[in-house]
Amino acid sequence: MFLANWLCDNHLKDPLAKLIVENVHLHLLPSLNPDGFTLRKRGNANNIDLNRDFPDQFLFLNDDEDSRQPETRAIMNWSRDIQFTASATLHGGALVANYPWDGTDDKRTFYYGCPDDDAFRFMASIYSHSHYNMSSSKEFLDGITNGAAWYPLYGGMQDWNYIHAGCFELTLEISDNKWPVAAELPIIWKYNKMSMLNLVASLVKTGVHGRIYSSGDGRPLPASITVSGINYTVRAGRTFADYHRLLAPRDKYEVVATMPGYKSRNTTIWLDEGAMTLDFVLDPEVSVKGGILQNVYDCNCDSKSKLEFVEFLWGSHFEVFFVFIVILGFLCILFQKRKKVKISTTKQRTVMV
Structure with missing residues (x-):
């Protein structure tokens, strides 16, 4: 909530805050697991680890969305409904910016990058190098890590968001203390402030x-x-x-x-x-079916599509429509002449017989 308060207090006087407020739809979720947070444990009220509860590309038996926990289903529906560009989840217990993939197909621990590995490394580096001391980590080079290279996990939110919601998500471990007390929060905010601001601003400045x-x-x-x-x-x-x-x-x-x-x-x-x-x-694709010029995308036969078809022809494609009518008229004239010739020939043959 420090981030929200700072943006509200400074968007009229700080250029970075103004950039974010005027150009980013920023959604803040205080806690994905309020029950676990209150009880100071990983599991929710049903003792399920929510960051192992999402459908996973490597666990095919884990695809049933109806069996998810209510918090998981809520996040999945929210993510698909909003179509977020990017997201970040905040964790404690380490100091590193983590990016996909989180798992591997054979369960081994090694670097397993997703198709957008370069973009994710760039985003993670923005956070790490803007942090008070994350990029100086002795455990993680530059303070960033591929999830599978750290330790493989399955059913995580990060990979699911990228695959199914079109959302580039980072997992940000922002404090070595897993359960910081309230008095420590201002210091954690101070150390992570510029990281959070620069990461959000990067969505406007890059891509x-x-x-x-x-x-x-x-x-x-x-x-x-x-x-x-x-x-x-x-x-x-x-x-x-x-x-x-x-x-x-x-x-x-x-x-x-x-x-x-x-x-x-x-x-x-x-x-x-x-x-x-x-x-x-x-440009719409156009095909000729049964002598009728059609927009392939609007080729169903309800009244709305017919109206769109007429508007399509009468609009920017009027020249095509005019040429089509001229050709059709010419073919009709030829057909009539051929029919008359055929009738005349038939009469001549009858007389000869």
Whole structure:
């Protein structure tokens, strides 16, 4: 809560606070496990460790969401509903910024990076190097670690968020003391203040973001964003089709926007220290079926789609529509002439017989 209070008190006078308040939708959850926090134990009221309760990519028998604890289900629903760009969970008992993957497919302990390993290392380094002494750790190089290289765990929130919610999550161990008393909290806040602020601000200062539209009618498209060479998909928002793709700076990327029923579009960018705005305008795919020009995406036959089809033709594709009508008229004339010739020939043959 120190973070929330500081932002409220300083957003009119501190540039960093102003940047965050004006550009970031920041959600704060005081405790994921209020019962365990009160009882000073890892488990919840049912004595279940919530950070081992999420479905896991390496434990296929752990996929049943209905069997999750209520706190776990609430977080899963919340994450998918909001579509967070990034998140961080605060833990105690060590001093390190931890990033995916947390587990390995064979349960061994070794470095096992996710597709966005470079971006996660960049985010973790921002936190560590902004901290009072995290980057000076003797146990973890630069104060950061891959989860599986530290110790593999399964059913964790960090990996689930990245895989299923499109959210880049760090696990931040912010104090060597597992259960600090209230009197220690101001010191912990002091040591972590700039780390928290710089990490949140990095969501504005880095990566590529924008919106995706249809060239036909300008409507927002909840399309998918991929980056060549990185096996991960970010989906644009359902309402405004806005997206934010976190990427490590100082590199070249090919960004691709795709949407069913539309032609994909790609562009190559050089991402420097700052963030880049990149909007996409996608052209509808068009096919001819049964002599009728159709937008593939709107080819169902309800009245709304028919209206959209007419608007599509009468709008920016009027020239195509006009040429189509001319060709159709020409074919009709040829058909009529051919029919008359056929009738005349038939009559001549009848006379000859």
